[in-house]
Amino acid sequence: MMESMNNFANLDYLSSENKHRYLAMVSKIYDTVFSYKLLTRLRDYSQHGHLPVSSEGNSYYFDFVDILGKPHFNHNKAVKNQMEDAITTCKNLLDDTPRLSFTKTLAEYVVNILRIYQSFWIFAESSVLVTTEKVKGIVDKYHENIICMPDAPSEWFVYKVTDGNADIINLSDNPNEMFVQFKGEAEKFCDRYTQAWHELMKGTKIIPIADKN
Numbered sequence: 001m002m003e004s005m006n007n008f009a010n011l012d013y014l015s016s017e018n019k020h021r022y023l024a025m026v027s028k029i030y031d032t033v034f035s036y037k038l039l040t041r042l043r044d045y046s047q048h049g050h051l052p053v054s055s056e057g058n059s060y061y062f063d064f065v066d067i068l069g070k071p072h073f074n075h076n077k078a079v080k081n082q083m084e085d086a087i088t089t090c091k092n093l094l095d096d097t098p099r100l101s102f103t104k105t106l107a108e109y110v111v112n113i114l115r116i117y118q119s120f121w122i123f124a125e126s127s128v129l130v131t132t133e134k135v136k137g138i139v140d141k142y143h144e145n146i147i148c149m150p151d152a153p154s155e156w157f158v159y160k161v162t163d164g165n166a167d168i169i170n171l172s173d174n175p176n177e178m179f180v181q182f183k184g185e186a187e188k189f190c191d192r193y194t195q196a197w198h199e200l201m202k203g204t205k206i207i208p209i210a211d212k213n
Contacts, residue, residue, distance in 0.1 A: 002026075002113070005120045013131075018123040026116055034082060035108040038062070038100075041076045048073050053102055060102040104204065111197045114190040121183040132175045139171065146171065 006026070009019045030037050042052040042062075050070045054063040064083040068075065075083075083098075090098040138159070139146070145158045147168075154172030161167070 001117065005116070008120075008124065013127050014123055015127065018126070022120065022123045025119055029112050029116065033108065033112050035105040036112045037076075037079055037082075038105065039109045041079045042067075045070075045073060045075070054099075059099075061099040062102065062105060063097065063099060065097050104200065107193075107197050107200055111190075111193050114186070114193050118186040118190040121179075121186050125179065125183070128179050129176065135169070135175075 006023075008014070009022050012019065014022060030040070045067070046052050050067075050073065052062060052067060053060055054066055055061070064087050068080065068083055068087075086098040086100075090096050139157050142157075146155050147158060148155050154170055156168040157171055158166045158168050
């Protein structure tokens with residue numbers, strides 16, 4: 001999904017301003033939300049056959065020592081440095097190894113994915129609406145390209161034929177209505193998971209450690 005949205009932006013379907021704002025927002029989340037950066041990179045890690053999640057009893061977590069110790073994989077430098085810093089801090093202050101909560105990390109990651117997804121619909125709205133109007137103009141101009149298939153409930157518009165294969169669109173679709181629906185769903189899911197994330201974090205206490213005492 002992220003790759004599709006980034007491709008949409010990088011192919012200049014967004015206005016120059018919205019493209020800059022969207023990509024800047026994604027970049028800021030990547031730089032400032034460690035769980036987003038970590039899970040993005042652990043996707044590559046798991047694709048090499050490594051299991052990123054460790055467990056002990058009913059507890060599931062990310063073990064940085066185990067993750068960094070796997071052979072034949074070069075970690076992203078920024079993520080590697082942050083994991084090494086966490087290992088050093090926990091070893092020096094707590095005489096222990098860091099175990100990053102699976103639940104908290106995944107929940108924070110999902111919330112930020114949904115933040116990006118919701119924002120994408122906002123940034124893409126003007127481009128989609130303008131394109132819809134252009135398509136209507138093309139359909140009106142080339143009315144001879146409209147066909148009606150046997151037993152089909154609607155008409156279709158042929159906009160390209162290559163090697164005997166036709167690319168068509170369903171004229172009964174309402175792109176503007178669909179856009180409003182998808183945008184609303186994105187906002188609903190983002191709000192729902194953000195609220196759940198805040199509820200989860202109410203039970204989490206972050207205790208700063210000044211020294212070993």
